[in-house]
């Protein structure tokens with residue numbers, strides 16, 4: 405088979421692939437609550453229609469992970485294709501102009517919750533898995549398909565569980581989270597999620613001389629937090645120049661300022677919960693704070709700074725809810741080059757190798773020492789009303805995945 409035959413095959417399947425994405429969107433899987441059984445069944449049916457099957461691994465009830473694998477004809481690298489079945493919740497259906505679970509086609513796009521993040525991507529890797537299986541006599545090594553069910557809630561029972569209990573480590577991970585077809589991502593920021601807990605005696609609201617206010621102390625903590633964004637960052641010698649060349653495109657894809665934020669610690673006070681009622685002096689206030697850690701920064705440095713801020717008040721303690729250091733793969737890895745070569749052929753233009761602002765399950769593979777690369781469609785209205793995916797762009801990303809994986813595994817050139 406030639407590359408052209410593979411690309412033609414994908415073009416011929418266009419309507420089938422779109423219908424599969426629509427069907428997957430019509431199988432709601434918002435997380436929380438994270439019931440992905442219907443969505444998993446859609447992919448199981450698809451694999452079966454292509455003469456394939458998958459193991460269902462369900463360490464948590466109603467959140468099945470799908471695992472399928474086949475060997476090539478000769479020895480070679482083990483490539484793992486990963487995507488997630490769950491989506492952001494949808495509590496704003498009244499703001500949508502399309503049914504969030506209708507899979508509508510309009511203006512050359514497919515609409516629905518998860519259309520962009522990342523049912524389009526998960527269909528892409530399922531399809532690529534099937535295409536590679538058809539060509540298995542030309543391939544060396546092994547291909548594994550791993551669709552997980554809890555990426556949106558941290559990945560403990562999906563990616564992390566599979567890496568600990570099943571043969572999904574592989575030699576390289578290719579993941580299809582959205583991020584824009586003009587970039588291939590080889591790394592991502594880390595995160596430190598903290599809860600600042602403020603506790604005072606509290607009292608009657610007229611007796612402000614009697615107790616400190618937990619809400620006021622929390623406000624002072626919140627005012628001090630931006631200092632964390634000023635922590636020094638040291639980007640490695642090979643990453644600095646590479647990231648510097650992609651600023652304009654990165655800002656175009658992710659809004660002006662994105663390339664600057666990529667290199668900094670950021671602090672988001674996502675939730676503040678303090679007091680009981682207006683005429684009571686608050687005895688308790690919790691602030692949940694999401695700190696993102698740039699490549700060249702560390703969770704330890706951010707945590708130390710946060711603890712120093714908390715230590716300014718004896719009423720404040722800090723609880724670590726989760727922590728993940730930034731992760732990156734050597735941008736010189738051959739899968740980065742394989743995706744860049746494939747994209748140049750499909751898009752007719754060179755693409756940038758970048759790192760990303762948000763976290764994906766790829767971090768688990770990188771943390772396990774496995775090179776991991778992500779490539780996908782533009783993230784359009786992710787976690788917002790009218791989430792959608794442009795069909796032409798999406799078919800293009802399927803082609804890029806297919807070509808990159810095929811060339812990574814094939815035994816002759």
Ligand SMILES: [Zn+2]
Pocket residue numbers: 488521522555581582
């Ligand atoms: Zn995602």
